[in-house]
Amino acid sequence: MNDTILEARNLTKNFGGFVAVNGVDLRIKRGSIHAIIGPNGAGKTTMFNLLTKFITPSSGKILFNDTDITNKKPAEIANMGVVRSFQISAVFPHLTVLENVRLALQRGLGVSYHFWRSKAMLHNLDAQAMAQLERVGLADYAQLRAVELPYGRKRALEIATTLGLEPELMLLDEPTQGMGTEDVGTVTDLIGRVREGRTIVMVEHNLGVVAHLADTITVLARGEVLAEGPYEVVSKNPQVMEAYMGVSAEEQEETV
């Protein structure tokens, strides 16, 4: 097994005439937490959607465990063990918390097209689903509908659902976006706890979270890689300070 789990080679995405991501090379080390940061409009979200196959690159290659996944569909890479989260908490609002997690587990049974069978068989997955919910501290809310959970807990539910797939690689799109300080802490702890045995790539605004969790940070600016390395190195890079931290010193104050 290679040390690199995910690799992007010379990845480029044009929208009409606008180059959102321009020739980015990226290597994600197996077992690490890798954060992609950058000022607004730096191409983080585009980069994230490229890696998760929700958009197709204009040129360049993406390799997962040395397999070319550039032309794969999102459902295909999910089956390979690459699972993403969304910026707006992605839950199934009118299903119960338990049913949410069960949907991730259900795929393993291979009965998802069986429209003639009773869903009572899915109760076999309840214990497994409850175990995932316990990991994120949601066991007491199992019978509530997801829509009734507060925001931070929805995020925890989303992570529990993602964990249900036992992904090798988890991609988190701004996991603490729009959260109060308390929820940010909870979710940061949660990510720290579930990293065991897997690789996590996250796009994140909150530098406090990044400094706390990430082993490697890639700083994007204007669609290109500006700097890469651990937080201590990247945060002292003069270009980064100018392009990112310099312009948002107040924001940094607020978020850290």
Place this chain on the structure above:
Amino acid sequence: MQEMSNTTTDIGEFEENTGEPEHRTRSRIWQGIFWVALIGFLLIAPALLYPVFVMQLLCFALFAAAFNLLIGFTGLLSFGHAAFFGGAAYIAGHALKVWGFPPLLGIATGTLFAAALGWAVGSLAIRRQGIYFAMITLALAQIVYFLVLQLPFTGGEDGLQGIPRGHLLGFIDLNQPLAMYYTVAAIFLIGFLVIYRIIHSPFGQVLLAIRENEPRALSLGYNVDRFKLLAFVLSAALAGLAGSTKALVFQFASLTDAHWQMSGEVILMTLLGGMGTIFGPVVGAFVVVALQHALSGIGSWVQVVIGGTFIACVLLFRRGIVGELARLLKINSL
């Protein structure tokens, strides 16, 4: 002791351990009440009401329930379901009249045709979402309407007339009103049970996930397009079952069955009864068909009354009759 250790591994037991909330128990009770009421109605209706009217109710109720499978449980708005309802009516009628098929085989032929047509229309339509999806289904349904009007075997403006009812299984004469009625009641009940099972299957769970959050279902590894297509085909086939049955009952397949207005009516029935509810479409179909009958004396003003009802429904009780009832009773599914 042996028995005790057995019960602890029982799945039902586990569910109790995790705590079945009170609203779910209530939900079950009320669903039971609705089932009893429905089956009771099916059994005694011909004694109280004109059987042909009840059979019409049941055909539309099945049609609406089939439509609800898409809009209520998958989140797809088809504006072309008349093509499956009407198209199947014509094919079943032709099979019964010209090919001399026995009644059940004729209905099966119409149903299979609707499934195939659903596959063709669905494959094209699911490539787009929202309003574009609706527009593609409408456009394709208009093509079907045009074919129904122009093809040599359909009888054009007159419709396909004189469809024989024949003998069920070779010996039950369907020209006897009660024999015909209980056959239709059985077809309706089977169709409705099939829909109920689809909703409550592992497949139905994925459909709900797609309705609730399609990108998330995709990111969990579900091939969303294949699920949508299968749902579309099932819905079309069941709409075809309703249309074929209606052709047998009325011995007549008419242009209005395939007209776009019929696609609109089934949307109205489903919204009025409560989309995404189990019994809503049945209630909605009963209300709309009953209104049409009761108000037939005022001619085309019926449309105005039904339009007004629709506006009132959207403004005042958006969940539909059964949806609002479920809310009042504080239960999640009815």
